[in-house]
Amino acid sequence: xxxxxxxxxxxxxxxxxxxxxxxxxxxxxxxxxxxxxxxxxxxxxxxxxxxxxxxxxxxxxxxxxxxxxxxxxxxxxxxxxxxxxxxxxxxxxxxxxxxxxxxxxxxxxxxxxxxxxxxxxxxxxxxxxxxxxxxxxxxxxxxxxxxxxxxxxxxxxxxxxxxxxxxxxxxxxxxxxxxxxxxxxxxxxxxxxxxxxxxxxxxxxxxxxxxxxxxxxxxxxxxxxxxxxxxxxxxxxxxxxxxxxxxxxxxxxxxxxxxxxxxxxxxxxxxxxxxxxxxxxxxxxxxxxxxxxxxxxxxxxxxxxxxx
Amino acid sequence: xxxxxxxxxxxxxxxxxxxxxxxxxxxxxxxxxxxxxxxxxxxxxxxxxxxxxxxxxxxxxxxxxxxxxxxxxxxxxxxxxxxxxxxxxxxxxxxxxxxxxxxxxxxxxxxxxxxxxxxxxxxxxxxxxxxxxxxxxxxxxxxxxxxxxxxxxxxxxxxxxxxxxxxxxxxxxxxxxxxxxxxxxxxxxxxxxxxxxxxxxxxxxxxxxxxxxxxxxxxxxxxxxxxxxxxxxxxxxxxxxxxxxxxxxxxxxxxxxxxxxxxxxxxxxxxxxxxxxxxxxxxxxxxxxxxxxxxxxxxxxxxxxxxxxxxxx
Numbered sequence: 001x002x003x004x005x006x007x008x009x010x011x012x013x014x015x016x017x018x019x020x021x022x023x024x025x026x027x028x029x030x031x032x033x034x035x036x037x038x039x040x041x042x043x044x045x046x047x048x049x050x051x052x053x054x055x056x057x058x059x060x061x062x063x064x065x066x067x068x069x070x071x072x073x074x075x076x077x078x079x080x081x082x083x084x085x086x087x088x089x090x091x092x093x094x095x096x097x098x099x100x101x102x103x104x105x106x107x108x109x110x111x112x113x114x115x116x117x118x119x120x121x122x123x124x125x126x127x128x129x130x131x132x133x134x135x136x137x138x139x140x141x142x143x144x145x146x147x148x149x150x151x152x153x154x155x156x157x158x159x160x161x162x163x164x165x166x167x168x169x170x171x172x173x174x175x176x177x178x179x180x181x182x183x184x185x186x187x188x189x190x191x192x193x194x195x196x197x198x199x200x201x202x203x204x205x206x207x208x209x210x211x212x213x214x215x216x217x218x219x220x221x222x223x224x225x226x227x228x229x230x231x232x233x234x235x236x237x238x239x240x241x242x243x244x245x246x247x248x249x250x251x252x253x254x255x256x257x258x259x260x261x262x263x264x265x266x267x268x269x270x271x272x273x274x275x276x277x278x279x280x281x282x283x284x285x286x287x288x289x290x291x292x293x294x295x296x297x298x299x300x301x302x303x304x305x306x307x308x
Numbered sequence: 309x310x311x312x313x314x315x316x317x318x319x320x321x322x323x324x325x326x327x328x329x330x331x332x333x334x335x336x337x338x339x340x341x342x343x344x345x346x347x348x349x350x351x352x353x354x355x356x357x358x359x360x361x362x363x364x365x366x367x368x369x370x371x372x373x374x375x376x377x378x379x380x381x382x383x384x385x386x387x388x389x390x391x392x393x394x395x396x397x398x399x400x401x402x403x404x405x406x407x408x409x410x411x412x413x414x415x416x417x418x419x420x421x422x423x424x425x426x427x428x429x430x431x432x433x434x435x436x437x438x439x440x441x442x443x444x445x446x447x448x449x450x451x452x453x454x455x456x457x458x459x460x461x462x463x464x465x466x467x468x469x470x471x472x473x474x475x476x477x478x479x480x481x482x483x484x485x486x487x488x489x490x491x492x493x494x495x496x497x498x499x500x501x502x503x504x505x506x507x508x509x510x511x512x513x514x515x516x517x518x519x520x521x522x523x524x525x526x527x528x529x530x531x532x533x534x535x536x537x538x539x540x541x542x543x544x545x546x547x548x549x550x551x552x553x554x555x556x557x558x559x560x561x562x563x564x565x566x567x568x569x570x571x572x573x574x575x576x577x578x579x580x581x582x583x584x585x586x587x588x589x590x591x592x593x594x595x596x597x598x599x600x601x602x603x604x605x606x607x608x609x610x611x612x613x614x615x616x617x618x619x620x621x
Binding site: 031058181261 | 601
């Protein structure tokens with residue numbers, strides 16, 4: 001099997017509150033900031049609240065979604081007086097942890113999120129990155145409940161989310177949790193995921209060899225919106241009870257997807273695919289009822305740290 | 309067998325169903341919109357078949373908050389209905405919800421007067437695992453209690469409970485207190501800003517059975533007395549908080565989370581701190597918790613409410 005070597009990963013950023021009402025990450029970061037971060041030796045970990053005013057207001061964002069502000073285009077465009085708050089903040093975070101695409105960027109940026117969808121622990125990646133895929137494999141091996149890997153194939157210049165600022169990036173998404181609420185079970189799961197990620201880094205940096213193999217991943221295919229009233233734009237149906245909470249269960253043509261408020265069922269038309277982000281609160285305004293993905297097995301090589 | 313006395317009460321000819329009192333509690337928003345659509349369609353097709361027996365007014369209480377999918381714009385509308393709030397002067401700086409409360413009081417009240425709605429049903433959602441709960445200010449309002457019992461019998465697959473806040477009429481602060489009889493119909497768990505089909509269906513059934521009951525009542529049906537469980541609120545408990553920042557330092561313990569209406573005993577786990585410690589319930593009396601981990605109550609300093617359960621006849 002192929003064996004790939006990487007330089008040590010010594011600088012890590014853990015971000016919470018990128019969406020101010022996704023509370024697990026907020027409280028994780030606050031807790032991490034309370035403890036001294038030098039215990040991990042060769043790894044320096046910075047824990048940061050990405051969107052403090054949104055956290056204070058317990059809102060997803062103030063002006064615009066921070067986690068859509070990190071494309072190359074948006075990061076290089078000059079700021080003006082009328083720039084939305086989150087765009088300014090994106091520039092600040094890019095300066096602190098990036099610049100995106102440069103050798104000064106942090107080695108790993110881990111961004112913590114919650115969803116109202118029943119997605120359990122999901123790890124979101126933007127490309128085929130052996131480091132982050134190995135972290136995923138490690139978490140899957142250590143956590144007994146399902147850990148899903150979601151891959152969105154977007155060229156790095158167009159990746160719009162915070163974790164793209166790091167040389168390697170990973171979003172940890174855990175649900176279901178209502179926004180504005182912190183559940184202990186979800187917090188415990190997030191803590192485990194973050195601790196295991198830091199543990200993996202520690203092992204990697206001290207020379208462990210991580211065997212290659214196959215990682216099952218869900219690769220984004222398309223999104224489906226709610227049925228809407230053509231005049232008002234209001235949704236006219238909710239996710240069907242047989243789809244609700246069934247993220248990652250194969251959706252076949254003819255399966256119910258929506259139930260209208262007048263009790264009519266709308267069925268799925270299209271190829272068999274795997275739904276996720278089913279009924280995510282923040283996606284109503286983005287016109288997304290759920291995403292659909294293909295399931296693939298990704299091959300990853302053996303990796304270890306490159307000794308100079 | 310004893311012959312029970314039949315309590316005779318005036319007919320309920322004017323009923324209001326209100327949704328969107330909190331703009332992000334979406335079941336009520338979509339249900340009232342749906343009922344308005346149906347009513348509009350019916351009006352086009354035929355005369356109101358009930359004749360004069362019962363009129364149902366459908367109200368979207370807080371349209372501005374609904375538009376932004378927020379609980380409220382300036383202040384919680386559902387705390388603006390005390391006598392003091394309702395009679396105050398309306399000035400330029402009066403918060404939006406205070407003004408709106410006075411409009412709603414004119415439309416559905418005035419509170420305490422003979423002209424007020426006979427029954428107000430105010431639709432709410434909660435992030436807590438409370439099934440369908442009717443929340444009222446009285447433990448001897450036979451109308452509300454009979455409606456409760458009817459719902460309990462007609463909706464067997466959802467837990468239905470009756471919660472009583474022991475507050476005087478003058479101090480009662482919520483929209484449902486404007487009517488001669490009133491209650492909040494609270495259905496959960498549902499995240500705010502989300503509409504779940506099963507929760508919508510439960511609320512739809514709740515409203516439909518309530519209106520059916522009022523119709524039967526108005527037509528002279530006699531409803532047998534009986535006994536039922538009433539949860540009377542005793543107190544609430546806040547989260548442990550950091551002395552300086554006031555941020556919460558713990559979450560509801562996993563063994564309490566989602567266990568609304570399961571008896572909480574002294575010594576039972578209550579909170580889990582973010583550093584992993586368990587904090588236990590130190591009250592002297594076992595009580596029934598509800599509104600466990602309601603999102604909107606973090607800012608009100610409420611992690612859970614506690615009630616005594618009694619049997620009322």
